[in-house]
Every structure is written in C-alpha cells, then in structure tokens.
Amino acid sequence: MAGYTDAAMRRACRCQGAALCHTEMTNDLGLLRADSKTWQLLETFDDEAPCVAHLYGSNPDSLAEAAARVAATGRFAGIDLNAGCPVRKITACGAGAALIHDPQRIHDILSAMRKCVTLPLTIKTRLGPRPDAVMIFEILAAAESAGVDALTLHARFTSQGHGGLPDLNLLAETKRRARIPVIGNGGVRTVQDARRMLAETGVDALMIARAALGNPWIFGEISAALAGGAAPDLAANADGHRDLGEISAAIESHMADTRALFEQTNTHQGVTPSAAESDAHLVAVFRCHLFRYLRGLKGSSYLRGRLHMLNSLADIRAAVAACLERESEYRSRQ
Ligand SMILES: Cc1cc2nc3c(=O)[nH]c(=O)nc-3n(C[C@H](O)[C@H](O)[C@H](O)COP(=O)(O)O)c2cc1C
Known part of the structure; x- marks a missing residue:
C-alpha cells in the first residue's frame, strides 16, 4: 500500500x-x-x-x-x-x-x-x-x-x-x-x-x-x-480483545523501525540525520499508523481529530499513554 x-x-x-x-x-x-x-x-x-x-x-x-x-x-x-x-x-x-x-x-x-x-x-x-x-x-x-x-x-x-x-x-x-x-x-x-x-x-x-x-x-x-486453531474475533481493537501491553509494544517497535529505516536510508545516501531530524520524520510518518493501532479504543476518536497537533515523539507517547489509560479504565469497569 x-x-x-x-x-x-x-x-x-x-x-x-x-x-x-x-x-x-x-x-x-x-x-x-x-x-x-x-x-x-x-x-x-x-x-x-x-x-x-x-x-x-x-x-x-x-x-x-x-x-x-x-x-x-x-x-x-x-x-x-x-x-x-x-x-x-x-x-x-x-x-x-x-x-x-x-x-x-x-x-x-x-x-x-x-x-x-x-x-x-x-x-x-x-x-x-x-x-x-x-x-x-x-x-x-x-x-x-x-x-x-x-x-x-x-x-x-x-x-x-x-x-x-x-x-x-x-x-x-x-x-x-x-x-x-x-x-x-x-x-x-x-x-x-x-x-x-x-x-x-x-x-x-x-x-x-x-x-x-x-x-x-x-x-x-x-x-x-x-491451520485449525481457534478463530479469534479479528475486528481489530473494536471489541477490546487486544492486550493493551501488546498494542503499546507494537507501536514502540514500529516507531523504532521507522526511525531505523530513515537513518539507514540517509546513510545509504551519505547523509547523517540529526536526532531532531529523525524525530521529525518519525512523527510525520507515524501519525498515519498511530490512529490505526488505537482505533476502537476509548479516547481514540478524540485523538483522531488532534493527530495534526502531535509534533514530537513526546506528544505521540503522551497521546498513546492517555488513550491506553482511558481504555484500561473502561475495561476495568466492564
Ligand atoms: C492507502 C492504500 C494504498 C494502496 N496502494 C496500493 C498500491 O500501491 N498497489 C496496489 O496494488 N494496491 C494498492 N492498494 C490496494 C490494496 O493493495 C488492495 O488491493 C485493496 O485495498 C483491497 O484489499 P483490502 O480489502 O484487503 O484492503 C492500496 C490501498 C490503499 C487503501
């Protein structure tokens, strides 16, 4: 895609x-x-x-x-x-x-x-x-x-x-x-x-x-x-089945790989990006994935309207933490 x-x-x-x-x-x-x-x-x-x-x-x-x-x-x-x-x-x-x-x-x-x-x-x-x-x-x-x-x-x-x-x-x-x-x-x-x-x-x-x-x-x-195993409901996170720790870990490793890819690509072109440039690239590229990972969780629609306001890695991590916390509270009340 x-x-x-x-x-x-x-x-x-x-x-x-x-x-x-x-x-x-x-x-x-x-x-x-x-x-x-x-x-x-x-x-x-x-x-x-x-x-x-x-x-x-x-x-x-x-x-x-x-x-x-x-x-x-x-x-x-x-x-x-x-x-x-x-x-x-x-x-x-x-x-x-x-x-x-x-x-x-x-x-x-x-x-x-x-x-x-x-x-x-x-x-x-x-x-x-x-x-x-x-x-x-x-x-x-x-x-x-x-x-x-x-x-x-x-x-x-x-x-x-x-x-x-x-x-x-x-x-x-x-x-x-x-x-x-x-x-x-x-x-x-x-x-x-x-x-x-x-x-x-x-x-x-x-x-x-x-x-x-x-x-x-x-x-x-x-x-x-x-292959004959159980058939889980795969409606992404919509039903709250996905473990929140698993979502958080997947986001972190996808972000780390996005950064690594950017650095590798630049190295191949003889450029060494600064940490700030890597961060800026990561934030720009990862916004489109972020909402997908959080889709269906409590607080994700609020976040969706504010994706453009996430300007740093710290903003992304804070937004993820807030969304997962809201979802966790919601699940604990179920
Ligand atoms: C954002 C986006 C980008 C896509 N880019 C490509 C592409 O570059 N090449 C391609 O063959 N299909 C592309 N597709 C089509 C998908 O590969 C796929 O054929 C289509 O989404 C139907 O499959 P799905 O229902 O599993 O999404 C793209 C689809 C989307 C939504």
Whole structure:
C-alpha cells in the first residue's frame, strides 16, 4: 500500500506471520532516472525476506529495464507489476488501472519484463474497469502467455475504488481458468472472510491490505485459524480483545523501525540525520499508523481529530499513554 508498506510496516507484518510482503508502488521511470526518492521506496532491511518489489509504469522497455535493475540489487524475491491502481495521477500516464483496458499492452510489458528477469514475475490487477466490462480473463491469458508466475486479483472493478463487495464469483472463475497460482484480494478483514474467500474461490493464497493497518496480528491469527486453531474475533481493537501491553509494544517497535529505516536510508545516501531530524520524520510518518493501532479504543476518536497537533515523539507517547489509560479504565469497569 502506497504510503504505508515501507520496510518498517513490512517488518511488523512479517513478525506477526505475513508470509510475503510487497514494497510500496514504485515508478519505473523514477528508478531509471536514479531518483533517490523513488529508490527510497525500495529500501529494505538487511534481514528482510521475502519481499516483492511492486512496480508501475506503462512502457514495456522502461519497465523491463527498471525490473532488471531492481532484480540486480539481489534484495527481492520477485517483481510485481501494478495493473490496478485507480488513482488519477497514475492512470493519466497510462499506468495502473489504465492498463486494464489493454490486455495486449499488459502482455507486451510482462513479456519484456520476463526477458529481463529470472526472479518470479507477478501481476496485481482488478476484474475490469466497470461491472459491464469484465477484462480479467483476457488479462489472465495475457499474463500467462507472457510467462508470469502468479496473478493477484483484487476482486473489484476500477469503478468501485476500494469500496463495495468483492465479486467472489468472478474470482472463482478466474481461479478455475488459471494455469498459474491466483492470489485473492479484497475485503478480507476476519478469519471468516478468509475462510469464505478460500472456500468459495479456491484461490491459492490471500492478500490482505487495509485490515493490516494498525493490526499486523491479522496475519498470524488468520494463519493459525486456517491451520485449525481457534478463530479469534479479528475486528481489530473494536471489541477490546487486544492486550493493551501488546498494542503499546507494537507501536514502540514500529516507531523504532521507522526511525531505523530513515537513518539507514540517509546513510545509504551519505547523509547523517540529526536526532531532531529523525524525530521529525518519525512523527510525520507515524501519525498515519498511530490512529490505526488505537482505533476502537476509548479516547481514540478524540485523538483522531488532534493527530495534526502531535509534533514530537513526546506528544505521540503522551497521546498513546492517555488513550491506553482511558481504555484500561473502561475495561476495568466492564
Ligand atoms: C492507502 C492504500 C494504498 C494502496 N496502494 C496500493 C498500491 O500501491 N498497489 C496496489 O496494488 N494496491 C494498492 N492498494 C490496494 C490494496 O493493495 C488492495 O488491493 C485493496 O485495498 C483491497 O484489499 P483490502 O480489502 O484487503 O484492503 C492500496 C490501498 C490503499 C487503501
């Protein structure tokens, strides 16, 4: 997820059982220009594996060249092409969901990438632009004939954005027709959702996006339940089931990793940030995760309206402590 799944978040998810993580969406042309901000999106921790580099673009040659350069870093387990992002800035350049209209172009891009990388090559796409224009079967055929290793299907149409129900029937039909593994995505928030998608579609694996925000435990909990363990209620913190110490520890380690990532990235660019710069970066980046971790706890809605007023690490820690204390008092009265 652009803006979220940096190495710090990926580490949180991996530690809690995510089997495979993807980088943020990264532009081919930025990589080829050696733009430092673009390469920063592909920063990984040394102990990070497996991680897939998630690329976007619209031109077969530049995507192939970018994929080759990314593969040459030796840090990635695979290369994934984005053919589903509906954001206007991306589609206006012919990338992301704009590719859904043109399976031949998808084929050309993936064939060019295939020639340049031996790593597993995958595509993430959607059902089609609109419910009256199902394109996934053509896209699947294009990907397969280009030699792609797996396809992730966000089982919604571009017109749905991230809302509305995923279409499990079309996901099932895609899986039935596929000769390559299909990873199902869209709307998996609970063990029940996971069981339902697997049972109704037969997909080979599940991809979870939004439900992991502030809730990295979802991966381990779903895996445990699917392996035959108990099925906990995964409605994040909403029911007050998550241990508050666990939430606090997760926030602290995610913050420490965010800082470490910033320092590592700067070091790679020959810069040593001051402690104040590291703090400022941490606060700016972590605000968007903070509310997710505290969502559903007493006092979190109050905090939500005041996130912009958290300007230092001390402010964040004080806000977390106040929220957890309120929740703890509330739970003790139950
Ligand atoms: C903030 C945000 C950023 C996203 N960025 C990407 C992206 O860069 N690449 C991508 O393929 N999908 C992206 N997505 C879509 C998700 O990967 C996923 O397909 C979608 O949210 C449905 O899955 P979910 O219901 O588990 O969230 C993003 C979604 C959100 C909410």
